[in-house]
Amino acid sequence: MALKMVIADVKKNKPVRWNKNKKKNWRKKISVSAIEDALDKKRLAERTGGPLDEKLDKELFSIEKHTSPVSNVKRKRERCLMVDKIISPNICIPKSISKSNVAKIRRQKQRREKIIELKACSKQKSNKAATSNVVTDIPLDIWSRDPVNLRNDVFHQTEIAKHTNNVIGKAQVKRPDHLLKRPYPDNVAVNVAHPGASYNPSLDAHQELLRKENKREILKIRAEEKIERAVSVDPTKIATVETASAELLEGLFDGVENKEENENSDQDEAMELIVCNAKxxxxxxxxxxxxxxxxxxxxxxxxxxxxxxxxxxFSAKGILKEIRDKDEKIKHKMAMKSTRIIRPTLSATKYKEPDHDLQLSTEIKGSLRKLKPEGDILFDRYKSLQRRCIIEPRQKFKAPRRKYRVKYQEKRSFREIEL
Structure with a gap:
């Protein structure tokens, strides 16, 4: 009887086992608390430095050694985080190192290395200064000079820096290195005119100048002709009233003619078939x-x-010569590119060289009294500023064309006035 009672108690305490192949039993009837507890313990071990089973004795235990005698002076109370208080009973678990501490330690190491490098450089400089007999320091009379001027001399301040400091009260912003490099080389402000443009030129110089200007004019005419060709329309292809009426009347009176044409075409096709079969x-x-x-x-x-x-x-020599000529042309182009002056783009329009002021052979006079000056000084100076990239090249302003005609209308109040 007693045995039966024990078996009954065991059956009562035994957990009920449910089928795990049904989804509804997963959430309601089967408990997962044991698995969750195990996972929580594993996560806690990973957070606190890893599982204890895998650690060595050196990592778990440490022997304290007191080198100095213990003093009776009370130490300052150290502030401790709540996390450290919770973990403090577990002496075997080391404190977790945060990322911020690691970054801080790395920064401190880098700072120390930089300080060591700077000290080494300063020692080298001091050794060099000691060995050299040349005096580098310039004596300055501090007491008898204005402090502002003294500061400017010591720090080598420019006039712009002085002005900005006086007006704004701030130091001048340091110019970047690319601004110190000139994009365009310095040109002469006043270029010497071509020898053919003098009042009494030699024949060769005058002809050379005329030849240059002739080439420029030919290029301009060619550009204009190209535009005209692109814009021009063939008058024969333009639609007129007659062509329009002919298009409208097409296919209206072709009923009778079409029948005859169809009969003739059928006969022709039959003859062609016979010929093809014979061929x-x-x-x-x-x-x-x-x-x-x-x-x-x-x-x-x-x-x-x-x-x-x-x-x-047999034509290998000619081929090799062609290759050599091609290589020479490429080298010449590369040399021209390297020597070519590249102007900085200051505006949308490109700089164009102005026409030379010249006189034809019939207009040249032998004496200065009969000389008529050509060109304009203001225009010449303006173009010189553009050439030297001091002023950006511009075009003459053109007023925008109106799309529609302006319509004028009298106001009703003005219309009602009778004189």
Whole structure:
């Protein structure tokens, strides 16, 4: 009887087992608390420095050694975080190192290394200064000078820096290095005119100047002609009243003519079919002849190709010369590019060289009294500023064209006035 009672108690305390192949039993009837507890313990171990089973004795235990005698002076109370208080009973678990502490330690190491490098550099400089007998320091009379001027001399301040400091009260912003490099080389403010433009030029110089200007004018005319060709329209292709009316009347009175044309076309097609059928019927003899002719043509073509290939051996000198000429042209272009002056783009319009002030051979006078000056000084100076990239090149302002005509209308109040 007692045995039966024990078995009954065991059955009562035994957990009920449910089928795990049904989804509804997963959430309601099967408890996962044991698995969750195990995972929580594993996560806690990872957070506190890893599982204890995998650690060595050196990592778990440490022997304290007191080098100095213990003093009776009470130490300052150290502030401790709540996390450290919780973990403090577990002496075997080391304190977790945060990322911020690691970064701080790294920064401190880098700072120490920099300080060591700077000290080494300063020692080298001091050794060099001691060995050299040349005096580098310039004596300055501090007491008898204005402090502002003294500061400017010591720090080598420019006039712009002085002005900004006086007006704004701030130091001048340091200019970047790329601003110190000039994008365009310095040109002469006043260029010497061509010798052919003098009041009494030599024949060769005058002809050379005329030749240059002639080339420029030809290029301008060609550009204008190109635009005209692109814009021009063929008058024969323009639609007129007659062509429009002819298009409207097309296909209205063609009923009778179409019947005759259809009959003629049917007869022509029948004749063509008969001729084609006659052509298709070839005898064996004609086929053999055509095959022999095709074979001869093929052999001739191959022979000619072989001859051309063999002949290329004799033209090797010419090919090599062409290659050399091409290489020289490329080198010349590269040299021209390197020597070419690249202007900085200050505006949308490009700088154009102005026309030379010249006189034709019929206009040249032998004496200065009969001389008529050509050109304008203001225009010449303006172009010089553009050439030296001091002023950006511009175009003359053109007022925008109106899309629609302006309509004028009298106001009603003005219209009602009668004189």
């Amino acid at each position: 298709r019927q070839k005898t064996l003899k004609t086929r053999k002849k055509e095959a022999i002719r095709k074979q001869e043509l093929r052999e001739k073509e191959t022979e000619w190709a072989d001859k051309l290939r063999e002949n290329q051996v």
